[in-house]
Amino acid sequence: MNLSDHSKSIHENIRQLKESVNKLGEVIHDCETCAAIKQAKRVKPLWYGGRWSKYKYGEAWQIDYITLPQTRQGKRYVLTMVEATTGWLETYPVPHATARNTILGLEKQVLWRHGTAERIESDNGTHFKNSLINTWAREHGIEWVYHIPYHAPAAGKVERHNVVV
Structure with a gap:
């Protein structure tokens, strides 16, 4: 050449x-x-400047699943639920990340302990974004909000707790 x-x-x-x-x-x-x-x-981050100030304790939550080593009881996933105004963490270990387990975790750890939420935020996972969750949220008068995909700051509170857990 x-x-x-x-x-x-x-x-x-x-x-x-x-x-x-x-x-x-x-x-x-x-x-x-x-x-x-x-x-x-x-725009400023959603939590900046009192995003959660319009909610009372227990009315707004961010939730997510994390994967941990499997326990002797066969539980490998943990539903993490963070109360948005205080950062209070609730957890619910489950064998599978499913819509049914999500509802059970929310009922046992959130609704029964803190009252009915007005707003729940989650990612777009299939265990959150499905007809079972939509029906359950509607029946309980809960606004379910899905975060922007691949944008971790939208789920800042729960993601920060997931690192600790």
């Missing part, structure tokens, strides 16, 4: 790289998740 061919090859690769970067920019621009994250970064 002579110098002329080499230069043409390099310039062609640079041109293709620029085209790829431009296409990537278009994909990111059109992505709903990326747009939601960008919008969330523009």
